[in-house]
Amino acid sequence: MTNPFAAEGDWFKGNLHTHTTESDGRVSPQEAVTGYAAHGYDFLSITDHRKVTDISKLDNKGMLLIPGIEMSADQSELGASYHVVAIGAKGPMEYDTEWDCQKLIDYGNENAECVFIAHPSWSSLTFADMIGLDGYIGVEVYNTGCHFEVGRGESATQWDDLLARGKKLFGFAVDDAHFRILDSWVGYIMVKAPECTYDAIIAAIKAGHFYASNGPQIHNLELDGNRLLVECSPCWELRVICPMPGRGNTAYHIGQRPPYTSVEFELSENTVPFRIECLDETGNKAWSNPIWFGE
Ligand SMILES: [Zn+2]
Ligand SMILES: [Zn+2]
Structure with a gap:
Protein backbone atom coordinates (compact mmCIF):
# COMPACT_ATOMS: atom_id res chain seq x y z
CA MET A 1 0.00 0.00 0.00
CA ASN A 214 -17.38 14.07 4.43
CA GLY A 215 -15.94 17.58 4.34
CA PRO A 216 -12.25 18.46 4.85
CA GLN A 217 -9.51 17.89 2.28
CA ILE A 218 -6.13 16.32 2.87
CA HIS A 219 -3.66 18.14 0.63
CA ASN A 220 -0.50 16.23 1.41
CA LEU A 221 0.98 13.41 3.48
CA GLU A 222 4.74 13.13 3.29
CA LEU A 223 6.78 10.58 5.14
CA ASP A 224 10.51 11.22 5.50
CA GLY A 225 12.04 8.67 7.83
CA ASN A 226 9.98 9.02 11.01
CA ARG A 227 8.82 12.54 10.20
CA LEU A 228 5.31 12.88 8.87
CA LEU A 229 4.04 16.09 7.29
CA VAL A 230 0.26 16.51 7.09
CA GLU A 231 -1.25 19.38 5.08
CA CYS A 232 -5.01 19.87 4.96
CA SER A 233 -7.85 22.38 4.74
CA PRO A 234 -8.27 24.25 8.06
CA CYS A 235 -8.95 21.64 10.77
CA TRP A 236 -9.49 21.71 14.53
CA GLU A 237 -7.90 18.35 15.26
CA LEU A 238 -5.33 16.26 13.44
CA ARG A 239 -4.90 12.71 14.62
CA VAL A 240 -2.33 10.06 13.79
CA ILE A 241 -4.33 6.95 14.57
CA CYS A 242 -2.51 3.69 15.24
CA PRO A 243 -4.78 0.77 16.07
CA MET A 244 -2.15 -0.86 18.30
CA PRO A 245 -2.31 -0.30 22.09
CA GLY A 246 -1.27 3.14 23.35
CA ARG A 247 0.25 4.42 20.13
CA GLY A 248 -0.55 7.38 17.91
CA ASN A 249 -0.35 11.14 18.17
CA THR A 250 -2.41 14.31 17.96
CA ALA A 251 -1.61 17.83 16.82
CA TYR A 252 -2.01 19.02 20.43
CA HIS A 253 1.40 17.53 21.18
CA ILE A 254 3.04 19.86 18.68
CA GLY A 255 2.27 22.99 20.66
CA GLN A 256 0.47 24.75 17.82
CA ARG A 257 -3.05 26.02 18.22
CA PRO A 258 -5.82 25.25 15.76
CA PRO A 259 -6.84 25.71 13.04
CA TYR A 260 -4.22 23.39 11.61
CA THR A 261 -3.30 23.43 7.94
CA SER A 262 0.22 22.01 8.19
CA VAL A 263 1.61 19.89 11.01
CA GLU A 264 4.79 17.86 11.28
CA PHE A 265 4.67 14.77 13.49
CA GLU A 266 7.55 12.72 14.82
CA LEU A 267 6.45 9.10 14.77
CA SER A 268 8.00 6.19 16.56
CA GLU A 269 8.80 3.16 14.44
CA ASN A 270 6.22 1.02 16.18
CA THR A 271 3.40 3.32 15.03
CA VAL A 272 2.41 0.70 12.47
CA PRO A 273 0.18 0.98 10.66
CA PHE A 274 -1.03 4.53 11.00
CA ARG A 275 -3.75 6.55 9.37
CA ILE A 276 -4.67 10.23 9.56
CA GLU A 277 -7.94 11.79 10.66
CA CYS A 278 -8.59 15.50 10.10
CA LEU A 279 -11.56 16.98 11.95
CA ASP A 280 -12.87 20.41 10.97
CA GLU A 281 -14.76 22.88 13.15
CA THR A 282 -18.16 21.52 12.07
CA GLY A 283 -17.23 17.99 13.11
CA ASN A 284 -16.72 16.73 9.58
CA LYS A 285 -13.76 14.46 8.93
CA ALA A 286 -11.27 13.22 6.40
CA TRP A 287 -9.71 9.77 6.78
CA SER A 288 -6.52 8.74 5.03
CA ASN A 289 -5.90 5.11 4.18
CA PRO A 290 -3.48 3.27 6.48
CA ILE A 291 0.22 3.51 5.76
CA TRP A 292 2.69 0.85 6.81
CA PHE A 293 6.28 1.92 7.42
CA GLY A 294 8.62 0.29 4.95
CA GLU A 295 5.97 -0.67 2.39
ZN1 LIG B 1 -27.01 1.01 0.09
ZN1 LIG C 1 -26.83 -1.41 2.73
Whole structure:
Protein backbone atom coordinates (compact mmCIF):
# COMPACT_ATOMS: atom_id res chain seq x y z
CA MET A 1 0.00 0.00 0.00
CA THR A 2 1.76 3.13 -1.19
CA ASN A 3 1.17 6.73 -0.21
CA PRO A 4 -1.35 8.17 -2.71
CA PHE A 5 0.07 11.63 -2.12
CA ALA A 6 3.36 10.47 -3.61
CA ALA A 7 1.65 8.91 -6.66
CA GLU A 8 1.53 10.55 -10.10
CA GLY A 9 -1.69 12.13 -11.28
CA ASP A 10 -4.57 14.37 -10.30
CA TRP A 11 -7.32 14.10 -7.71
CA PHE A 12 -10.81 12.97 -8.74
CA LYS A 13 -13.90 13.07 -6.53
CA GLY A 14 -16.44 10.27 -6.48
CA ASN A 15 -19.19 8.42 -4.67
CA LEU A 16 -19.31 4.63 -4.91
CA HIS A 17 -22.66 3.81 -3.24
CA THR A 18 -25.91 5.18 -4.71
CA HIS A 19 -29.50 3.94 -5.05
CA THR A 20 -32.12 4.93 -7.61
CA THR A 21 -35.70 4.01 -8.56
CA GLU A 22 -34.20 0.76 -9.90
CA SER A 23 -34.28 -0.31 -6.23
CA ASP A 24 -35.40 1.76 -3.21
CA GLY A 25 -34.02 5.19 -4.19
CA ARG A 26 -36.36 8.12 -4.85
CA VAL A 27 -34.78 9.46 -8.05
CA SER A 28 -34.13 7.91 -11.44
CA PRO A 29 -30.61 6.85 -12.48
CA GLN A 30 -30.43 9.88 -14.79
CA GLU A 31 -31.51 12.27 -12.01
CA ALA A 32 -28.84 10.78 -9.71
CA VAL A 33 -26.16 11.26 -12.37
CA THR A 34 -27.28 14.81 -13.13
CA GLY A 35 -27.30 15.69 -9.42
CA TYR A 36 -23.81 14.39 -8.71
CA ALA A 37 -22.41 16.05 -11.81
CA ALA A 38 -23.93 19.36 -10.74
CA HIS A 39 -22.15 19.00 -7.39
CA GLY A 40 -18.73 18.72 -8.97
CA TYR A 41 -18.19 14.96 -8.84
CA ASP A 42 -15.89 13.28 -11.35
CA PHE A 43 -17.19 9.71 -11.03
CA LEU A 44 -20.21 7.87 -9.66
CA SER A 45 -21.18 4.28 -9.10
CA ILE A 46 -24.87 3.39 -9.05
CA THR A 47 -25.21 0.40 -6.73
CA ASP A 48 -28.85 -0.57 -6.53
CA HIS A 49 -29.92 -3.43 -4.29
CA ARG A 50 -29.78 -6.87 -5.88
CA LYS A 51 -29.27 -5.63 -9.46
CA VAL A 52 -26.74 -3.97 -11.73
CA THR A 53 -28.58 -0.95 -13.08
CA ASP A 54 -28.01 -0.37 -16.80
CA ILE A 55 -26.03 2.85 -17.12
CA SER A 56 -25.19 2.48 -20.82
CA LYS A 57 -27.96 4.79 -22.06
CA LEU A 58 -27.52 7.54 -19.48
CA ASP A 59 -26.14 10.98 -20.25
CA ASN A 60 -23.03 10.88 -18.05
CA LYS A 61 -22.92 14.69 -17.79
CA GLY A 62 -19.14 14.54 -18.10
CA MET A 63 -18.67 12.03 -15.26
CA LEU A 64 -17.18 8.56 -15.32
CA LEU A 65 -20.00 6.11 -14.52
CA ILE A 66 -19.06 2.80 -12.91
CA PRO A 67 -21.62 -0.03 -12.88
CA GLY A 68 -22.14 -1.56 -9.46
CA ILE A 69 -24.42 -3.45 -7.10
CA GLU A 70 -25.17 -3.77 -3.39
CA MET A 71 -25.66 -7.38 -2.38
CA SER A 72 -26.91 -8.64 0.97
CA ALA A 73 -27.18 -12.08 2.49
CA ASP A 74 -26.20 -14.20 5.47
CA GLN A 75 -26.39 -13.16 9.12
CA SER A 76 -23.91 -11.52 11.46
CA GLU A 77 -23.62 -12.51 15.13
CA LEU A 78 -26.28 -9.93 16.01
CA GLY A 79 -28.63 -11.05 13.28
CA ALA A 80 -28.15 -8.34 10.65
CA SER A 81 -27.53 -9.29 7.05
CA TYR A 82 -24.16 -8.42 5.60
CA HIS A 83 -24.27 -5.79 2.86
CA VAL A 84 -21.41 -5.71 0.38
CA VAL A 85 -20.84 -3.31 -2.50
CA ALA A 86 -19.24 -4.55 -5.72
CA ILE A 87 -18.10 -1.94 -8.23
CA GLY A 88 -17.07 -2.41 -11.81
CA ALA A 89 -19.73 -5.02 -12.56
CA LYS A 90 -18.90 -6.82 -15.80
CA GLY A 91 -22.55 -7.64 -16.60
CA PRO A 92 -25.82 -8.46 -14.85
CA MET A 93 -25.25 -10.09 -11.47
CA GLU A 94 -27.64 -12.52 -9.83
CA TYR A 95 -26.86 -14.03 -6.49
CA ASP A 96 -28.64 -16.27 -4.07
CA THR A 97 -29.75 -14.62 -0.81
CA GLU A 98 -29.00 -17.93 0.92
CA TRP A 99 -25.28 -17.52 0.23
CA ASP A 100 -22.93 -16.74 3.10
CA CYS A 101 -20.93 -13.52 3.08
CA GLN A 102 -17.72 -15.12 1.81
CA LYS A 103 -19.58 -16.53 -1.19
CA LEU A 104 -21.02 -13.05 -1.88
CA ILE A 105 -17.53 -11.53 -1.80
CA ASP A 106 -16.13 -14.27 -4.06
CA TYR A 107 -19.01 -13.79 -6.48
CA GLY A 108 -18.38 -10.03 -6.44
CA ASN A 109 -14.71 -10.53 -7.25
CA GLU A 110 -15.53 -12.91 -10.12
CA ASN A 111 -18.13 -10.65 -11.69
CA ALA A 112 -16.90 -7.14 -10.79
CA GLU A 113 -13.61 -5.33 -10.14
CA CYS A 114 -13.62 -5.21 -6.34
CA VAL A 115 -15.75 -5.51 -3.22
CA PHE A 116 -16.01 -3.62 0.06
CA ILE A 117 -18.19 -4.11 3.12
CA ALA A 118 -20.96 -1.55 3.57
CA HIS A 119 -21.83 0.32 6.78
CA PRO A 120 -20.49 -1.98 9.53
CA SER A 121 -21.93 0.26 12.28
CA TRP A 122 -25.44 0.37 10.81
CA SER A 123 -25.32 -3.43 10.40
CA SER A 124 -23.86 -3.87 13.91
CA LEU A 125 -21.03 -5.88 12.39
CA THR A 126 -18.10 -6.46 14.72
CA PHE A 127 -14.54 -7.30 13.79
CA ALA A 128 -15.39 -10.90 14.66
CA ASP A 129 -17.99 -10.92 11.89
CA MET A 130 -15.42 -9.70 9.36
CA ILE A 131 -12.04 -11.06 10.48
CA GLY A 132 -12.54 -14.46 8.85
CA LEU A 133 -13.64 -13.04 5.50
CA ASP A 134 -11.18 -12.65 2.63
CA GLY A 135 -11.21 -10.85 -0.69
CA TYR A 136 -12.71 -7.51 0.29
CA ILE A 137 -10.53 -4.42 -0.08
CA GLY A 138 -12.05 -2.25 2.61
CA VAL A 139 -14.96 -1.11 4.72
CA GLU A 140 -17.11 1.98 4.62
CA VAL A 141 -15.57 4.14 7.33
CA TYR A 142 -18.35 6.66 6.68
CA ASN A 143 -21.84 6.23 5.22
CA THR A 144 -23.92 9.42 4.90
CA GLY A 145 -27.32 7.68 4.81
CA CYS A 146 -26.56 5.65 7.94
CA HIS A 147 -25.38 8.80 9.70
CA PHE A 148 -28.53 10.77 8.99
CA GLU A 149 -30.87 7.79 9.40
CA VAL A 150 -29.72 6.31 12.70
CA GLY A 151 -26.63 8.30 13.75
CA ARG A 152 -24.30 5.38 12.98
CA GLY A 153 -22.50 6.45 9.85
CA GLU A 154 -18.94 6.03 11.12
CA SER A 155 -17.20 2.66 11.39
CA ALA A 156 -13.63 3.61 12.30
CA THR A 157 -13.66 1.35 15.38
CA GLN A 158 -14.45 -1.76 13.36
CA TRP A 159 -11.86 -0.74 10.74
CA ASP A 160 -9.17 -0.27 13.41
CA ASP A 161 -10.04 -3.58 15.07
CA LEU A 162 -9.44 -5.31 11.74
CA LEU A 163 -6.22 -3.35 11.03
CA ALA A 164 -4.90 -4.25 14.49
CA ARG A 165 -5.33 -7.92 13.61
CA GLY A 166 -3.32 -7.62 10.42
CA LYS A 167 -6.03 -7.04 7.81
CA LYS A 168 -4.92 -4.56 5.14
CA LEU A 169 -8.10 -2.67 4.41
CA PHE A 170 -9.00 0.71 2.93
CA GLY A 171 -11.58 3.11 4.32
CA PHE A 172 -14.32 4.37 2.00
CA ALA A 173 -16.63 7.33 2.60
CA VAL A 174 -19.84 6.97 0.60
CA ASP A 175 -23.28 8.52 0.52
CA ASP A 176 -25.44 5.38 0.13
CA ALA A 177 -27.81 8.02 -1.28
CA HIS A 178 -31.51 7.16 -1.49
CA PHE A 179 -32.46 10.84 -2.01
CA ARG A 180 -35.17 10.77 0.65
CA ILE A 181 -33.21 12.49 3.40
CA LEU A 182 -30.02 14.57 3.34
CA ASP A 183 -27.99 11.65 2.12
CA SER A 184 -26.46 12.95 -1.09
CA TRP A 185 -23.24 14.82 -1.95
CA VAL A 186 -21.72 14.45 1.53
CA GLY A 187 -19.46 11.38 1.80
CA TYR A 188 -16.89 10.95 -0.95
CA ILE A 189 -13.49 9.60 -1.84
CA MET A 190 -10.74 11.57 -3.57
CA VAL A 191 -8.80 9.29 -5.88
CA LYS A 192 -5.31 10.09 -7.17
CA ALA A 193 -5.03 8.76 -10.71
CA PRO A 194 -3.25 9.63 -13.97
CA GLU A 195 -6.65 10.30 -15.61
CA CYS A 196 -10.35 9.93 -14.90
CA THR A 197 -10.91 6.83 -17.00
CA TYR A 198 -12.46 3.54 -15.94
CA ASP A 199 -9.17 1.64 -15.93
CA ALA A 200 -7.21 4.39 -14.14
CA ILE A 201 -9.81 5.00 -11.42
CA ILE A 202 -10.38 1.28 -10.75
CA ALA A 203 -6.61 0.64 -10.58
CA ALA A 204 -6.11 3.57 -8.20
CA ILE A 205 -8.96 2.40 -5.94
CA LYS A 206 -7.52 -1.13 -5.83
CA ALA A 207 -4.10 0.33 -4.96
CA GLY A 208 -5.55 2.43 -2.13
CA HIS A 209 -4.66 5.69 -3.85
CA PHE A 210 -7.45 7.67 -2.26
CA TYR A 211 -8.67 9.23 0.94
CA ALA A 212 -12.18 9.45 2.36
CA SER A 213 -14.05 12.50 3.60
CA ASN A 214 -17.38 14.07 4.43
CA GLY A 215 -15.94 17.58 4.34
CA PRO A 216 -12.25 18.46 4.85
CA GLN A 217 -9.51 17.89 2.28
CA ILE A 218 -6.13 16.32 2.87
CA HIS A 219 -3.66 18.14 0.63
CA ASN A 220 -0.50 16.23 1.41
CA LEU A 221 0.98 13.41 3.48
CA GLU A 222 4.74 13.13 3.29
CA LEU A 223 6.78 10.58 5.14
CA ASP A 224 10.51 11.22 5.50
CA GLY A 225 12.04 8.67 7.83
CA ASN A 226 9.98 9.02 11.01
CA ARG A 227 8.82 12.54 10.20
CA LEU A 228 5.31 12.88 8.87
CA LEU A 229 4.04 16.09 7.29
CA VAL A 230 0.26 16.51 7.09
CA GLU A 231 -1.25 19.38 5.08
CA CYS A 232 -5.01 19.87 4.96
CA SER A 233 -7.85 22.38 4.74
CA PRO A 234 -8.27 24.25 8.06
CA CYS A 235 -8.95 21.64 10.77
CA TRP A 236 -9.49 21.71 14.53
CA GLU A 237 -7.90 18.35 15.26
CA LEU A 238 -5.33 16.26 13.44
CA ARG A 239 -4.90 12.71 14.62
CA VAL A 240 -2.33 10.06 13.79
CA ILE A 241 -4.33 6.95 14.57
CA CYS A 242 -2.51 3.69 15.24
CA PRO A 243 -4.78 0.77 16.07
CA MET A 244 -2.15 -0.86 18.30
CA PRO A 245 -2.31 -0.30 22.09
CA GLY A 246 -1.27 3.14 23.35
CA ARG A 247 0.25 4.42 20.13
CA GLY A 248 -0.55 7.38 17.91
CA ASN A 249 -0.35 11.14 18.17
CA THR A 250 -2.41 14.31 17.96
CA ALA A 251 -1.61 17.83 16.82
CA TYR A 252 -2.01 19.02 20.43
CA HIS A 253 1.40 17.53 21.18
CA ILE A 254 3.04 19.86 18.68
CA GLY A 255 2.27 22.99 20.66
CA GLN A 256 0.47 24.75 17.82
CA ARG A 257 -3.05 26.02 18.22
CA PRO A 258 -5.82 25.25 15.76
CA PRO A 259 -6.84 25.71 13.04
CA TYR A 260 -4.22 23.39 11.61
CA THR A 261 -3.30 23.43 7.94
CA SER A 262 0.22 22.01 8.19
CA VAL A 263 1.61 19.89 11.01
CA GLU A 264 4.79 17.86 11.28
CA PHE A 265 4.67 14.77 13.49
CA GLU A 266 7.55 12.72 14.82
CA LEU A 267 6.45 9.10 14.77
CA SER A 268 8.00 6.19 16.56
CA GLU A 269 8.80 3.16 14.44
CA ASN A 270 6.22 1.02 16.18
CA THR A 271 3.40 3.32 15.03
CA VAL A 272 2.41 0.70 12.47
CA PRO A 273 0.18 0.98 10.66
CA PHE A 274 -1.03 4.53 11.00
CA ARG A 275 -3.75 6.55 9.37
CA ILE A 276 -4.67 10.23 9.56
CA GLU A 277 -7.94 11.79 10.66
CA CYS A 278 -8.59 15.50 10.10
CA LEU A 279 -11.56 16.98 11.95
CA ASP A 280 -12.87 20.41 10.97
CA GLU A 281 -14.76 22.88 13.15
CA THR A 282 -18.16 21.52 12.07
CA GLY A 283 -17.23 17.99 13.11
CA ASN A 284 -16.72 16.73 9.58
CA LYS A 285 -13.76 14.46 8.93
CA ALA A 286 -11.27 13.22 6.40
CA TRP A 287 -9.71 9.77 6.78
CA SER A 288 -6.52 8.74 5.03
CA ASN A 289 -5.90 5.11 4.18
CA PRO A 290 -3.48 3.27 6.48
CA ILE A 291 0.22 3.51 5.76
CA TRP A 292 2.69 0.85 6.81
CA PHE A 293 6.28 1.92 7.42
CA GLY A 294 8.62 0.29 4.95
CA GLU A 295 5.97 -0.67 2.39
ZN1 LIG B 1 -26.83 -1.41 2.73
ZN1 LIG C 1 -27.01 1.01 0.09
